[in-house]
Each structure stands twice: as C-alpha cells, then as structure tokens.
Amino acid sequence: MRGSAMSARxxxxxxxxxxxxxxxxxxxMPVGARLPSERWLAVDFxxxxMTVRQALAELASAGWVERVAGSGTFxxxxxVEMGPSLTSFTEDMRRRNLRPSSRLISFERVATDSDVARELGVRPGDEVITVERLRFADGEPMCHELAHLPLHLLSVLESADLEGSLHEALTAATTVLVSATRKVRxxxxxPRECRLLDLPVGSPALEITDTxxxxxxxxxxTARSRYRFDRYEVLSKLSRQPNNSRPRQQPEEA
Known part of the structure; x- marks a missing residue:
C-alpha cells in the first residue's frame, strides 16, 4: 500500500x-486546425x-496551440528563438527536444563570386565547395541553407555525413569553430524556396548569413540560411556602453 502511494506521488x-x-x-495536423472541444477531450482522456485545461495551457505556453476565447483551440x-550564442542548427533543435534532419540538394565545386570570396578570404573565381541542404525539425522544413567552404576541406566533407551536422563533421576533423559574424535581414x-519550405509563394523569409x-x-x-518567417525569431541582448566622458561642470555663480 505504501509502495503504491509512493509510486503515485x-x-x-x-x-x-x-x-x-x-x-x-x-x-x-496542419497549422490553424481546430482541436476538439475541452469537454470532448475530457471524455476522450x-x-x-480542469485537467484538460491545464494540459492545453501547457501546450499554449510552449507555443503548440493558440486558445481563442469563444472560438476554441487551434x-x-x-x-525557435535564435540567441546570440554560437550554436549549430542541429544543436538548436536538440535543445528544444526537436529531431533535426537534413536533405542534401547539391554538393559541388564552383567558382566563387566576389561576396563569398571576401568572406572566405580567397580570390574571386577560385574554386570553393558548396553544400545546399534543406533542414528539418521533427520532419517539418525549417530552413534552406547554402554553405560555402574552402577547397582544402574537400576530403573532410567527402567522408562526412552531409545530411548530419557540418559543424560536428568539422570538429571531428579538428577544425573547431569558435567565433562567427552574423547578418540578418x-x-x-x-518561389523555389517557398516550395521547399512548404510556404505560400510570396511569403517572407528570415535570411541569416553566418561566417x-x-x-x-x-x-x-560562410552560410546563407533562409528560415521560415513563422517559426523563427532572433533574440539579442543589448547593453548600454559606459560613457567615459565627464559631464561639463556648470560655472559657479559669483
């Protein structure tokens, strides 16, 4: 009896x-679909x-449903909150208990343009490696990624699982990434990326370019990633820099 009580607790x-x-x-279920009523769920479970309402409140706080008074739960x-720390897509998804995966679209050597050349420190026209992938979380498309890497990493990438984490593959080859610059717009x-990301044509995207x-x-x-506008937000921590200039003193009255 005591054991069952402890188990229940x-x-x-x-x-x-x-x-x-x-x-x-x-x-x-598709986004926007309506869940059964609270009474139906209470009978079903x-x-x-009260217990059903607690469960729905838990889902709402995690962002899985939206509760609209008088209309229902949708x-x-x-x-996914993208913070200021240096983490990979795979790490971000795992931290949120989402299953990351990728679909390789292309892996090839190409002549670089001036923008990529500047980021990688090579000359325009030099060959670099491009890896184009579609990134998923729990089977849902989240991001279209186009990465460029220096040619000397070709052997590392040829032996890597390109549908896994590139960062983990580079780290395993003793190339550890410790810093990055980021541009967001x-x-x-x-239209092609809308189709890949399962978005209506004309939808906005959040473009993040990391080097x-x-x-x-x-x-x-250097990687240009375009994320679904409805699944990502960027979090930045700001602080005011100390003002080293002293305030000008007012002249004393005579």
Missing amino acids: SSPPKYLAISADLRERCLK GVSL VRRPR ALPAP FYDTRNRPVQ
Whole structure:
C-alpha cells in the first residue's frame, strides 16, 4: 500500500501526459486546425475539465496551440528563438527536444563570386565547395541553407555525413569553430524556396548569413540560411556602453 502511494506521488501529473499526447496529435495536423472541444477531450482522456485545461495551457505556453476565447483551440507551431550564442542548427533543435534532419540538394565545386570570396578570404573565381541542404525539425522544413567552404576541406566533407551536422563533421576533423559574424535581414522568399519550405509563394523569409572562424581566426565556412518567417525569431541582448566622458561642470555663480 505504501509502495503504491509512493509510486503515485512520483508519477508525473496527468495533465503533462495529456499535453504530450496532444503535442503528438498537433504534429500530424496542419497549422490553424481546430482541436476538439475541452469537454470532448475530457471524455476522450477520462479526466476532468480542469485537467484538460491545464494540459492545453501547457501546450499554449510552449507555443503548440493558440486558445481563442469563444472560438476554441487551434494548432500552431512554436517559434525557435535564435540567441546570440554560437550554436549549430542541429544543436538548436536538440535543445528544444526537436529531431533535426537534413536533405542534401547539391554538393559541388564552383567558382566563387566576389561576396563569398571576401568572406572566405580567397580570390574571386577560385574554386570553393558548396553544400545546399534543406533542414528539418521533427520532419517539418525549417530552413534552406547554402554553405560555402574552402577547397582544402574537400576530403573532410567527402567522408562526412552531409545530411548530419557540418559543424560536428568539422570538429571531428579538428577544425573547431569558435567565433562567427552574423547578418540578418527579412526578404521575400524566392518561389523555389517557398516550395521547399512548404510556404505560400510570396511569403517572407528570415535570411541569416553566418561566417564561421576557427581557433586561428581563419574563415572556415560562410552560410546563407533562409528560415521560415513563422517559426523563427532572433533574440539579442543589448547593453548600454559606459560613457567615459565627464559631464561639463556648470560655472559657479559669483
């Protein structure tokens, strides 16, 4: 008797189990779809309305649903917050308990243009490696990525899993990325990328261009990634720089 009581106390609350179940259902439903009513869910799970409301509140706080008073609960997708730290797409997804994956579109040697040449520290027209991929989270397209890397990394990439993490492959080959520069802008996504990202043609995208550097401050990779506008937001931490100039003193009155 005492053991069963301890087991009951150690088991997670029912609303968390229901929330996890509903999250799996949301993944199979399109954004904007309406969930069954609270009363229907209470009967379906065999719990009280209060427990169902707790489960829906948990989903809403995580960004999986939107609750509209008088209308119901609707499926949405949580936004991924991109912070100021240096992390890869794979790391970002894993931290959010999402399953990262990629689909390789192309892997080739090309003559570089002036913009990429400047970022990688090579001459325009020099050959570089390009890796074009579509990145997924839990099977949903999140980002179209076009990466350029110096030609001396060709053997590393030829033996790497290009549908996995490029950063992990480079680290395994003793090329550790320790710093980066980042440019962010919003723009209309080209029709091809709208199709790849499962967005209506004409949708906006969040374009992020990163150039990564190794421990010797050498550019190792520059990547232009276009993210779904409805799934990403950028977080920046700002602080005011101290003002070293002293305020001018007012002249004393005679």
